[in-house]
Amino acid sequence: MAAPMELSCWGGDWGLPSLHPESLTVMAYAKFSGAPLTVNTINNSWRAPKGDVPVLISEDIVISQPAKILNFLRKQKYNADYELSAKQGADTLAYIALLEEKLLPALLHTFWVEAENYSSVTKPWFASRIAFPQSLYLPGKMSREALNRILLTRGGPPLYSLAEVEAQIYRDAKECLNLLSKRLGTSQFFFGDMPTTLDAFVFGFLAPIYKVCFPRVQLQEHLKQLPNLCRFCDDILTCYFRLTVSDPALIISLQMDDNLRKSPQHPPRKLTTLKLAAGGEASSSLNRLSP
Amino acid sequence: IPVLFTAAEPWPENAELYQQLKEEQILLSDNASSLAVQAFLQMCNLPIRVVCRANAEYMSPSGKVPFIHVGNQVVSELGPIVQFVKAKGHSLSDGLDEVQKAEMKAYMELVNNMLLTAELYLQWCDDVTVEEITHPRYGSPYPWPLNRILSYQKQWEVRRKMKAIGWAGKTLDQVLEDVDQCCQALSQRLGTQPYFFNKQPTELDALVFGHLFTILTTQLITDALSEKVKNYSNLTAFCRRIEQQYFEGQDKDSSAAVAARSAKRSLLR
Numbered sequence: 001m002a003a004p005m006e007l008s009c010w011g012g013d014w015g016l017p018s019l020h021p022e023s024l025t026v027m028a029y030a031k032f033s034g035a036p037l038t039v040n041t042i043n044n045s046w047r048a049p050k051g052d053v054p055v056l057i058s059e060d061i062v063i064s065q066p067a068k069i070l071n072f073l074r075k076q077k078y079n080a081d082y083e084l085s086a087k088q089g090a091d092t093l094a095y096i097a098l099l100e101e102k103l104l105p106a107l108l109h110t111f112w113v114e115a116e117n118y119s120s121v122t123k124p125w126f127a128s129r130i131a132f133p134q135s136l137y138l139p140g141k142m143s144r145e146a147l148n149r150i151l152l153t154r155g156g157p158p159l160y161s162l163a164e165v166e167a168q169i170y171r172d173a174k175e176c177l178n179l180l181s182k183r184l185g186t187s188q189f190f191f192g193d194m195p196t197t198l199d200a201f202v203f204g205f206l207a208p209i210y211k212v213c214f215p216r217v218q219l220q221e222h223l224k225q226l227p228n229l230c231r232f233c234d235d236i237l238t239c240y241f242r243l244t245v246s247d248p249a250l251i252i253s254l255q256m257d258d259n260l261r262k263s264p265q266h267p268p269r270k271l272t273t274l275k276l277a278a279g280g281e282a283s284s285s286l287n288r289l290s291p
Numbered sequence: 292i293p294v295l296f297t298a299a300e301p302w303p304e305n306a307e308l309y310q311q312l313k314e315e316q317i318l319l320s321d322n323a324s325s326l327a328v329q330a331f332l333q334m335c336n337l338p339i340r341v342v343c344r345a346n347a348e349y350m351s352p353s354g355k356v357p358f359i360h361v362g363n364q365v366v367s368e369l370g371p372i373v374q375f376v377k378a379k380g381h382s383l384s385d386g387l388d389e390v391q392k393a394e395m396k397a398y399m400e401l402v403n404n405m406l407l408t409a410e411l412y413l414q415w416c417d418d419v420t421v422e423e424i425t426h427p428r429y430g431s432p433y434p435w436p437l438n439r440i441l442s443y444q445k446q447w448e449v450r451r452k453m454k455a456i457g458w459a460g461k462t463l464d465q466v467l468e469d470v471d472q473c474c475q476a477l478s479q480r481l482g483t484q485p486y487f488f489n490k491q492p493t494e495l496d497a498l499v500f501g502h503l504f505t506i507l508t509t510q511l512i513t514d515a516l517s518e519k520v521k522n523y524s525n526l527t528a529f530c531r532r533i534e535q536q537y538f539e540g541q542d543k544d545s546s547a548a549v550a551a552r553s554a555k556r557s558l559l560r
Contacts, residue, residue, distance in 0.1 A: 065457070090476035094397035097404040149455040157353050179393035 004038065007069075009054035011041030011129060014211045017241050019125070021107060022066045023054040025204030029070055031240040032195040035078035043129050066204075070197060081196050088191050092198040095183070095190075098176060099205050105150045106173030107205060109166060110219055112146035117214040174222045180206075181226040188235065195236070207233050302379055306361045308332075308339050309347045315431045316345060319509050320410040325357040327501025328369055332359075333537040334492045335381045345432035373494050383493045391488060395495045398480065398487070402495075405473040406502045408458060409466050413516065415449040417463055420512050463515075471519045474503075478523035485532065492533070499526075500533045 007030070009023030018024045018041070030037045042053065052064040056072065063069050074081075081089060111122050126142070127135040155165045180202060189195045190202065209219050210233050223229060310325040311317040317325070325341075332339045339359065344350065351358040351367045358367030359375075366375045376382070384395060414425050429445060430438025453459045458466075477499060486492045487499070503526055507517050520526055 086479040087482070090479040091394065091397070093472065093476045094394070094401040094480075097401040098397040101400045101404055145455075152452045152455045156355070179396060182389040183393045185390070 005058040007037045007056050008040045016207055016211050019208055021204045025066050025200050026054050026069050028203045029200035033078040033080040035073050095198055096201050102172045102176035103205055105154055105169040108146040112143040114216050117216050121214055181229050184228050203236050302337050303362055306339050307342045308357050308359050309342050310357045311347045312343045312345055316428055318414050321356050323502040323505040327498045328357050330500050331494055331497035398495050399498055402498050405469050409470045411449055412466050415446050467515055474520055474523050478526050481525055504530045
């Protein structure tokens with residue numbers, strides 16, 4: 001068919017193929033439409049990202065924004081929206097606009113601006129995947145760009161302080177999540193049984209909020225109260241990305257992280273001391289109780 | 292439906308809407324926003340008087356026009372005005388179910404995201420339009436050099452915003468493509484219905500009318516923008532229908548009728 005296509009984008013963690021919403025959108029669309037993409041995640045040995053990630057390279061053509069990449073894939077006959085009516089196509093555009101206007105600012109804030117989140121999770125994660133010396137300044141640059149974007153688009157009067165802007169964008173994001181949940185209802189995807197462009201975009205925006213473990217998680221908590229959206233993300237992850245939460249390697253690594261963060265002591269140690277105190281018979285039942 | 296009358300007084304007769312000067316100063320995007328609010332209030336059957344002031348932008352609590360002055364409260368921009376009017380007991384979208392309300396909000400964001408941004412781009416980032424139309428109009432009530440300073444300041448602000456959202460790298464043709472895509476979506480959603488949610492107009496109809504009517508009736512350097520809208524006959528019929536129903540047949544001072552006439556006459560300098 002077409003020439004081989006390579007996608008370079010940010011990698012994933014916490015059960016996701018990518019942490020970056022736009023990269024995730026493109027990867028999801030490629031899975032839905034069956035496009036054969038080779039995915040190269042950016043790591044230390046890769047050439048420095050020019051800031052416009054995700055990037056699709058096909059022969060000599062280099063395309064950089066998700067909308068343009070999706071257009072290119074459609075022209076190559078990888079079209080996930082084939083079955084949609086004209087009105088549904090129009091709805092797709094409208095809901096994508098809603099996501100960008102109402103949800104994206106809060107998403108950017110959670111990842112890049114919220115101080116605790118940024119310094120404990122986002123910055124180390126991205127810095128570990130960028131080669132030195134870019135790792136020293138690129139995360140900071142991305143953080144400043146995110147804050148800039150939030151302030152320029154949402155920060156005018158009558159909101160005069162960053163705290164007021166933050167409150168407003170989180171309110172808008174929660175309302176957006178509610179609207180998405182109402183629109184999805186009980187169906188599997190937004191337009192019936194087959195996933196389309198809109199599903200790719202919604203997944204790209206929601207999955208990072210849903211899965212990434214931040215210290216400050218008000219948006220994630222709100223999302224978890226909308227079970228149909230959580231089910232939507234999990235379905236796509238299991239069906240199209242074959243990464244389930246029951247993946248043993250992932251569970252072990254997650255548990256290891258949890259244990260490192262909390263106390264290093266395991267309950268079984270306490271049980272052994274109890275066993276010595278309680279005596280023979282009780283010891284066997286206590287043993288059975290241990291996890 | 293009367294709400295808490297202790298908190299909300301009824302709509303007074305002397306409510307006013309402020310915008311910039313119609314003939315000489317107001318720009319495409321502000322005219323569109325103002326017309327949208329006027330259409331919305333007409334649809335709710337609430338009387339409003341349009342007042343033109345050169346410093347309307349500075350008087351507004353959010354820095355954006357239009358804003359309305361009702362009783363002793365000042366509210367600006369369509370979104371907050373819709374909320375404010377709803378608190379007074381008037382609403383156009385009460386009859387919609389939850390999924391329809393979600394759709395309505397999504398389409399309003401589409402218009403803001405694509406049409407309004409395209410209008411701002413054309414006014415402030417397209418060099419020819421900026422030189423010939425925007426700079427002369429924007430600062431026209433003020434003496435030199437204030438007019439140029441204010442106009443350059445505003446241009447710098449808008450260009451910063453365009454850069455932050457990724458529109459600075461777009462060419463005019465790409466922007467017109469986006470406008471076409473947006474109009475196509477609106478046209479497909481409207482179909483053959485009289486309004487977006489069939490029989491009754493909502494705030495979405497007011498917003499779409501404000502933008503499309505202004506684009507159709509404002510003369511710019513080229514007709515490329517209005518041609519994009521004219522490609523969709525159901526959209527032009529929609530604008531004509533709302534104009535006839537809500538704006539004509541009123542006294543000659545009616546805001547939109549005058550705005551339409553003056554917009555048709557607004558030539559490049």
